[in-house]
Amino acid sequence: MDCRKNKDCLKPKENGRLKAKQYGRREFLKGAAKAAALGGATMLSGCGTGLLGSNDEFSLRWKEYFKKNYRLMTPAEKDETVRRLERLAKIRTDADIQMSAKAPIEGVLFGYAFNVTRCEGYMECVAACVKENNLDRKSNTQYIRIFEMEHGEMSPEVGDGKYFHEVPVEDHFYMGVQCYHCQNAPCTKACPVKATWKEPDGIVVVDYDWCIGCRYCIAACPYYGRRFNWNEPQVPLEEMTKKQHYLGNRMRHKGQMEKCTFCVQRSREGRLPACVEACPTGARVFGNLLDPKSEIRFVLKHKKVFRFKEELGTDPKFWYFID
Amino acid sequence: MTKSFSKDLTAFIKDTLWWNLSGGLGYQLYLCFLAALMVLGIYAYFIQINIGLAATNLSNIVSWGFYIANFTFLVGVAAAAVMIILPSYIYKDKDLHKVVIIGEMVAIGALVMCILFVFVDMGGPAKAWHLIPGIGIFNWPTSLLTWDIIVLNGYLALNLLVPTYILFCHYHNRKPDEKKYRPFVFISIFWAFGIHLVTAFLYQGLPARPFWNNPLMGPRFLASAFAAGPALIIVLLGIIDTVTTFKIESQIFNKLRRIIVVAAIINLIMLFSEIFKEFYLPTHHSLPAIYLYFGLDGHNSLVPWIWTAIGMNVTATLTLAFNPGKNNPKVLFPACILLFLGIWIEKGMGLIVPGLVPSPMGEVVSYAPTWVEIAITLGVLALGVFIVTMLLKPALIIEQRFESRNTAAVG
Structure with missing residues (x-):
């Protein structure tokens, strides 16, 4: 809307x-x-x-x-x-x-779940994210990263985030990482000018034009969730997503911080983020944590879930689960 | 009253400017050299403004680099002035009182460099006004960066205020009113500890970075600063002693040397404690230390630097402690330079880069500054040296005149 x-x-x-x-x-x-x-x-x-x-x-x-x-x-x-x-x-x-500058909808708190069993590493989500969010093509900025993991380990830290070959590879599985939209987000605490904050619907956003580019938030983020515009971002006009949100996929400039916004321009209109929609295996689940009938609540209730670096107390709203 | 004050002030400013600009050929060449470096820095900064921070080798993994490394080290140099202020004002040490002004001027230069290093690191320098309370938003007390802005600017103000007042009085051959400036001296002593602790907390407060998230960081910052700062001042005093008529007595060198030895030994003990913790039973959180000291996945660009730094630190500390030359400048000055450079490497690049590598996702990369980063850094350093020169030259002339007039009066 x-x-x-x-x-x-x-x-x-x-x-x-x-x-x-x-x-x-x-x-x-x-x-x-x-x-x-x-x-x-x-x-x-x-x-x-x-x-x-x-x-x-x-x-x-x-x-x-x-x-x-x-x-x-x-x-x-x-x-x-x-x-x-x-x-x-x-x-x-x-x-x-x-x-648009559409405000958060009341009674909505977004959450995300990632099915480690289902993901086969096609990276359709990455491509969809780049397209939807007008990410810089020059520096090849990507919000989502997929790590190829060997069996016997369960932390992206030891996986391969730069694989370039046919997937899925036998005896391997895949884990996607992106901004986890922490409830206790260290990045928002670090910002000296309050240019980044958690919206009432749980999305951690950046006011690109207010950001002074000090990058203290990058240092504070334990999940590699934030991206800086080292150069002036370039998106060919014919590839640009024209339906934009002030806090979302509008064009950024050099010297500004940006990050995944759960596709705020889509999610606040009741649509799924581009990555969820693009996933060919159905590994990505997104929805309203406050709605007991939502798919995300079903996952949290019926699956064994875990979160990355739970010991840091950041309370991410992004869970991994195994079928 | 106000008229005579403004007259006094114009005379003061006129003379300081004149003293700064006049000098022999060597002095003029020295100023030209600094100006050339500053012009180079400005040129490089324009390139960086034009193409963005892509002109640096920084990335989303190593998001802070050469600028912030130099910033961190120079905060220590600024804080170190307290090692002279404290004994001269509180314990009334007459020898150190004679050089206290030099410590304060070094602090001013270091602080200006610190603020500039943060400024050139910013992605949106034109939006710096967003930090000003009232017209912008100052996220105090939540963001540690805002604390740092307060303590750095506050310390700069304190170090400008007290020496300017004293010099202004001495220039007009008046005795400064101690009641007026003493409170500020006391504040500045606490403030000096504050600037370095706050800067350490900037890093120490981040659980995302295990290499920084270490309670020893604040105390170690202080110890290394109280070694490196006075080391720089010893070298500076040596230069002043040879190129100007302002003579430095040998017991001053000895007192400063003792201060350095204590601080440097505490610094080494804490370094040893850190290394023990990282390597006795290494965990995932020890990877940055392994990256720094031995290299990781073939990325070992920092390894030669850190071992050089440790070698310099240990050699210099031992030399200063056993003092084989009996304060002979030929031993004392190289040892101080060695210590200063060692701590610069260790607390600069050796602290910042391993904090960021491996990345939170476990990726290991190498980082070395581009020529743009080096040129801007040289420009900022040249400006700092220039400021210290511009402050010290008239200050020493005023102090000398005041002293000779007063001893003449007594005699």
């Missing part, structure tokens, strides 16, 4: 799309005067390449640079930034994206 159809966004005066059309010369000059005082700060913010582009783009970028942390924005402000980002994408790359 698009945010524009949301109740929050139905205030005509606050509608960003209308407002965006009014960014004229006066607005630009106002912005330019402020810019003179600040010098190259916006240039350094690392958005896009080349000169400042059109007046319209400059004004949009100016407002983007000074926007607040996502959590402090009113629904109207969230709507405005989402519209600005849509317009910026149109101006810069001629991409027609639809961005």
